[in-house]
Amino acid sequence: MxxxxxxxxxxxxxxxxxxxxxxxxxxxxxxxxxxxxxxxxxxxxxxxxxxxxxxxxxxxxxxxxxxxxxxxxxxxxxxxxxxQLDRAEVQWTNVHAGIESTLRLLQHAFGDRIDVVTEFGELPEIQCSPRDLNQLFMNLLLNATEAIDGAGGRGRVVVRTSAHEDCVIVEISDNGGGIAEEHLDKIFDPGFTTKGVRVGTGLGLAVCHQIVRAHQGKIEVASQPGAGAAFTVTLPRRPPEPE
CATH class of the missing domain: 1.20.120 (Four Helix Bundle (Hemerythrin (Met), subunit A))
Structure with missing residues (x-):
């Protein structure tokens, strides 16, 4: 970044x-x-x-x-x-600003065929790298867009945020083609892709996993073929100090 x-x-x-x-x-x-x-x-x-x-x-x-x-x-x-030019690498910030900025940049990708719904809860600020989180949101939203393109029909992407105890939760779901069960435990592996050699590099979700781990958080996916996918990112309000 x-x-x-x-x-x-x-x-x-x-x-x-x-x-x-x-x-x-x-x-x-x-x-x-x-x-x-x-x-x-x-x-x-x-x-x-x-x-x-x-x-x-x-x-x-x-x-x-x-x-x-x-x-x-x-x-x-x-x-x-x-x-996030001219901003500190790690700072206290509200993730909503990064999500909204990323959504504006992706308006051309959504076009008029994908409806984007935001359901924002009240969130505390978290200590993070805004640049890296913006990259995380970009990759997940692009992944949702590509899944919808592959499935055909009118698309829908929902971005939900909530707070639980000392964590912030961001869920990005789509109504695309979904992920085969045998692929669920591989999608965060570097180089893994189902898009073909000329289409995908298999690095987008691997980068997401790396960014979340760097923030001491976790990323999970729930999906069924033909029923879309939902990626849930849980980030601590303040990453624990290394022992």
Whole structure:
């Protein structure tokens, strides 16, 4: 995740510079269109009509370009928040912020074919690495999306959170094709995949397992073929000190 942070910082810098120039040009185009429209007043009606038609086109294009620029800006901000740039590696945080940031980044993957439902309980802050937890949520949500894609039909992903004693619990479930019983005890093994060599690397869930273990937590899966899957992550509010 440290490498991801550096990558995001570099991408944000490289995109923000030309994006700023583009936004400035769009603003200038809008101002010019307004001045041109004002100049038409008192001119020959036939000429004014043709120029106003061009002004309307410029105004519409300018608005569309401005909206697109704002969308790119939003994507960059979501990436920066996801990577937790300029934040301490380990800190007290509420996992809801990371889940919401990850969901925003994955809107394109969900599209209009997957309904995402969040059922958030009241959670205390936990001591963790927000970057790593964001990677955990990203991997689990992508896994759910791929399971739904493989099953076909309309998809549904539910993200539930709750607190129990000194732990925070995050459950991510889907209505995808489910996991065969003989695979349940292997899915967290590095390199294990049922997607084929050209599709999956078998590292996504292994990374999830590694991140959860690093936080002294546990990750469990419940699934039946054709009935979807549910991954439950339990994280201590504060990992115990090593003995």
């Amino acid at each position: 440290a490498c991801l942070g550096r990558l995001v910082a570099g991408v944000a810098h490289e995109v923000n510079n030309p994006l700023g120039a583009l936004q400035s040009s769009v603003n200038t185009m809008g101002i010019a269109a307004g001045k041109l429209s004002g100049w038409c007043k008192g001119q020959n009606p036939a000429i004014a009509e043709r120029i106003n038609a061009l002004v309307d086109t410029l105004t519409a294009v300018s608005a569309q370009a401005e909206s697109s620029c704002n969308r790119v800006t939003g994507v960059i901000e979501n990436l920066k928040q996801f990577a």
